[in-house]
Amino acid sequence: MPEKLKKSIRDVPNFPKKGILFKDITTLCKDKVSFQRMVDLLGHRYVGKKIDLIVGIEARGFVVGAALAYKLGAGVVLVRKPGKLPHKTHKESYKLEYGTDTVEIHKDSIKKGQRVIIADDLLATGGTAGAVVKLVKKTGAKIVECAFIVELDDLNGRKKLKNEKVFSLLHY
Secondary structure: OHHHHHHOOEEEEOOOOOOOEEEEOHHHHHOHHHHHHHHHHHHHHHOOOOOOEEEEEOOHHHHHHHHHHHHHOOEEEEEEOOOOOOOOEEEEEEEEOOEEEEEEEEOOOOOOOOEEEEEEEEEOOOHHHHHHHHHHHHOOOEEEEEEEEEEOHHHOHHHHHOOOOEEEEEEO
């Protein structure tokens, strides 16, 4: 079944810059059969695992996270870029290929001991996901797993997630 999902993802050469082959999940999301299949496959993995919250990473992770939360009867927490959340936040900066970036989470969004899944569309180098792991740990939550639709295996993003469990539906 995952092979059918792979066919619903569009490759966009040279985006966002020359030499990058972008995996565009918007084509998967607009196809109701592929989208439902993706949500069902991810959701089935966590049924009965007592998940309290899904942490969605801006912006495509919001789509994945919200759908997965609905499937599991869990809440959704948003991780955003600086200045987008209206209340007190934890911040975490991380290195990019050229410079740094920062992500934020509301300080009161997760209670100590809650069981969470971190969700996003794609795991590449792991910089953003690694920063989100650090943010979630600041709240005292238990990270059950980091879940992705796509993983670009050659970029070794799992290494930045260190001791966290990682699951990806599709591998390239």
